[in-house]
Amino acid sequence: MFRLFRKDRMWKRHALRDRYDVVIIGGGVHGLSTAYYLGKLGVKSVAVLDKGYLGGGASARTTAIIRANYLTPEGIPFFRESLKLYEGLAQELDFNLLFTQMGRLDLGHTDSAVFGLRLRAEFNQMLGVDSRMIGPAEVKELVPAIDLREGKPLPITGALYHPPGGVIRHDAVVWGYARGADRLGVELHPFTEVTGITRENGRISGVETSGGPIKAGTVVSATAGWSSIIASMVGLELPIVTHPLQAFVTEPLKPFLDKTISSANLHAYVYQTDRGEVVIGGGVDPYPTYSQRSTLHALEELAVNAVEMFPCLRNAKVLRQWAGLCDMTPDYAPIMGRVEGLEGFVLTCGWGSWGFKAAPVAGRCIAELIATGATPDLIRPFALSRFRDGLLVNERAAAPAAAVH
Numbered sequence: 401m402f403r404l405f406r407k408d409r410m411w412k413r414h415a416l417r418d419r420y421d422v423v424i425i426g427g428g429v430h431g432l433s434t435a436y437y438l439g440k441l442g443v444k445s446v447a448v449l450d451k452g453y454l455g456g457g458a459s460a461r462t463t464a465i466i467r468a469n470y471l472t473p474e475g476i477p478f479f480r481e482s483l484k485l486y487e488g489l490a491q492e493l494d495f496n497l498l499f500t501q502m503g504r505l506d507l508g509h510t511d512s513a514v515f516g517l518r519l520r521a522e523f524n525q526m527l528g529v530d531s532r533m534i535g536p537a538e539v540k541e542l543v544p545a546i547d548l549r550e551g552k553p554l555p556i557t558g559a560l561y562h563p564p565g566g567v568i569r570h571d572a573v574v575w576g577y578a579r580g581a582d583r584l585g586v587e588l589h590p591f592t593e594v595t596g597i598t599r600e601n602g603r604i605s606g607v608e609t610s611g612g613p614i615k616a617g618t619v620v621s622a623t624a625g626w627s628s629i630i631a632s633m634v635g636l637e638l639p640i641v642t643h644p645l646q647a648f649v650t651e652p653l654k655p656f657l658d659k660t661i662s663s664a665n666l667h668a669y670v671y672q673t674d675r676g677e678v679v680i681g682g683g684v685d686p687y688p689t690y691s692q693r694s695t696l697h698a699l700e701e702l703a704v705n706a707v708e709m710f711p712c713l714r715n716a717k718v719l720r721q722w723a724g725l726c727d728m729t730p731d732y733a734p735i736m737g738r739v740e741g742l743e744g745f746v747l748t749c750g751w752g753s754w755g756f757k758a759a760p761v762a763g764r765c766i767a768e769l770i771a772t773g774a775t776p777d778l779i780r781p782f783a784l785s786r787f788r789d790g791l792l793v794n795e796r797a798a799a800p801a802a803a804v805h
């Protein structure tokens with residue numbers, strides 16, 4: 401039995417070699433998707449190194465909401481393409497990812513919130529994303545359990561409805577990409593920490609690791625909440641601050657909710673899983689830290705705001721709560737691409753509290769960049785140099801329960 405299990409491993413074990421063409425630091429969803437698409441493009445000598453187990457960072461803690469209805473002309477096409485890739489991903493990876501496109505509602509409670517949602521509806525429709533404004537009656541029809549009683553301090557006056565939005569099984573995505581990358585010849589090395597990055601003749605030449613030094617033509621940092629630490633290894637200061645983000649689930653309840661619901665005014669989002677558990681999350685904690693401990697304060701605040709939307713949750717018991725790290729940028733948009741003056745170093749970070757949904761398109765684009773040397777148009781606006789050039793991509797209004805996923 402044991403032998404059979406070993407033979408059927410999802411991915412192979414390898415001895416660490418002393419040279420690869422590409423070393424990817426970080427075996428979360430972004431590192432693994434980049435590795436998979438590199439394999440597809442025929443780049444064979446690729447290693448993914450992670451200091452822990454694969455997918456054990458933010459990718460293990462995500463609430464895995466997938467949607468495309470962002471705000472900017474840069475963000476909408478990018479996330480639209482990612483949603484499209486997610487729609488075909490289970491088939492591509494031959495792995496059930498349990499992607500449920502249940503639909504997503506962003507609630508508007510104030511004039512300014514509704515104005516912002518209207519803008520998003522218009523921009524999304526112009527750019528081919530199915531997202532439209534609906535009134536309270538349709539909200540009630542779609543979500544019968546929602547509290548629309550009059551006299552509440554934050555009444556629901558409208559909502560942005562995005563039918564193709566949904567939720568995916570996060571660990572399946574990670575495992576699917578890992579297995580796919582392995583089958584394409586990529587080496588996966590969990591429990592291998594990068595402790596330094598080496599340079600020779602002005603270009604990146606490799607990494608120092610807990611398993612010894614490795615030479616590499618290209619080093620990719622896909623380390624999300626740890627990106628600033630990795631960047632400091634090459635003397636680079638990123639415009640990133642790491643904040644924790646918390647979420648919790650209730651005990652399983654009888655099915656009552658088949659949409660993901662988010663409220664930027666209440667800083668909370670809610671959905672019910674196939675198992676009946678209700679997932680509740682919100683915006684990042686207001687202080688920067690690398691601690692991944694959850695707090696009673698966040699639990700209380702999220703619970704109060706969720707009950708404000710769904711009074712039926714008031715007696716639900718909390719099953720578990722957790723926190724993960726988010727690499728927040730000033731414009732709530734990611735950073736992808738090469739870094740001027742650091743030849744051989746590639747970044748994919750700034751994924752904040754919204755990055756899981758971007759992994760397919762980001763991984764594919766970063767792989768194309770490495771394989772061809774040309775930056776794909778979809779990621780060009782997200783270069784690090786935009787902070788120097790004053791070309792910020794302001795996704796704040798659409799990104800997170802100001803800051804919701």
Ligand SMILES: Cc1cc2nc3c(=O)[nH]c(=O)nc-3n(C[C@H](O)[C@H](O)[C@H](O)COP(=O)(O)OP(=O)(O)OC[C@H]3O[C@@H](n4cnc5c(N)ncnc54)[C@H](O)[C@@H]3O)c2cc1C
Pocket residue numbers: 425426427428429430431449450451452453454455456457458459460461462463464465466592593594595622623624625626630645646647681722723724725726748749751752753754755756757758805
């Ligand atoms: C509670 C929570 C809810 C979220 N909900 C959503 C959501 O609903 N929708 C959405 O789109 N996004 C969501 N996100 C954000 C999303 O999870 C992240 O943006 C995404 O998972 C980042 O993936 P990644 O691969 O870049 O990083 P990670 O998954 O964090 O992977 C980075 C990896 O780098 C490794 N690493 C770090 N330092 C080193 C080193 N020195 N050497 C080797 N390895 C190293 C870490 O061990 C880690 O495994 C949420 C995040 C959290 C915390």
